[in-house]
Amino acid sequence: MEKPNRNIIGETKADHIYRIVKQDIIEGNLMPGEKLVVSRIAESHSISAIPVREAFNRLEAEGLITIRPHQGAYIKKIETELLKELYPIRALLEGYAVRLSTPLLKAKDLRCLRDLTKKMDEAIEVKKYSQMGRLNHEFHGILYRRCGNESLVKLIEELWQKTIVARIVFNLVPHRAPTSNLEHKKLVEAIIEKKARKAERLIVKQNEKTLELLVKHLENTNRIKKQENRKTDSA
Numbered sequence: 001m002e003k004p005n006r007n008i009i010g011e012t013k014a015d016h017i018y019r020i021v022k023q024d025i026i027e028g029n030l031m032p033g034e035k036l037v038v039s040r041i042a043e044s045h046s047i048s049a050i051p052v053r054e055a056f057n058r059l060e061a062e063g064l065i066t067i068r069p070h071q072g073a074y075i076k077k078i079e080t081e082l083l084k085e086l087y088p089i090r091a092l093l094e095g096y097a098v099r100l101s102t103p104l105l106k107a108k109d110l111r112c113l114r115d116l117t118k119k120m121d122e123a124i125e126v127k128k129y130s131q132m133g134r135l136n137h138e139f140h141g142i143l144y145r146r147c148g149n150e151s152l153v154k155l156i157e158e159l160w161q162k163t164i165v166a167r168i169v170f171n172l173v174p175h176r177a178p179t180s181n182l183e184h185k186k187l188v189e190a191i192i193e194k195k196a197r198k199a200e201r202l203i204v205k206q207n208e209k210t211l212e213l214l215v216k217h218l219e220n221t222n223r224i225k226k227q228e229n230r231k232t233d234s235a
């Protein structure tokens with residue numbers, strides 16, 4: 001994990017560690033199930049264990065890590081069943097938000113969206129899938145935040161937060177990245193053509209496809225782990 005920037009003003013030590021660890025989780029530098037050691041993080045940042053524990057409590061409250069008594073803190077594993085519940089809801093709300101946003105997006109927004117698709121292509125080219133995840137979230141954010149309905153935006157933000165660990169989807173399923181960005185480009189074209197209903201369908205379909213591949217990957221991974229555990233137990 002990279003050391004925090006000491007030049008940031010107005011941030012407590014606990015805030016600093018919270019931000020750095022959260023960023024590493026979101027960007028896939030820390031993977032689900034990985035253990036976080038308080039003493040190691042405290043030493044690497046030249047601070048005491050207290051602000052690290054405070055940061056961990058915030059991360060646990062947000063559902064990003066799990067603190068097990070007498071065992072330590074672990075990056076929370078992605079809950080397949082929870083994703084199955086939340087992704088379709090988020091897809092429908094995002095689709096509706098995009099339908100509302102389509103006639104409201106300005107030329108500068110469209111330029112920004114196109115620029116992001118180019119940056120995603122560049123990230124895919126050099127296999128920077130964590131960066132792809134960040135850019136993907138930025139792309140979606142422009143779309144739903146321009147819908148003109150603050151209550152809707154808050155609901156979508158809450159669902160993104162609850163599925164935040166799934167932002168490493170491109171780390172887990174890298175072959176999804178090129179197709180996902182192609183879908184982004186088609187979405188931008190639909191918005192340029194003012195085809196709001198088409199844009200809505202595209203965003204829903206994209207979420208459905210991502211969920212399908214993510215769940216398949218997680219279920220395969222869990223199945224392999226169970227098989228390995230059975231072999232270990234019988235050895």
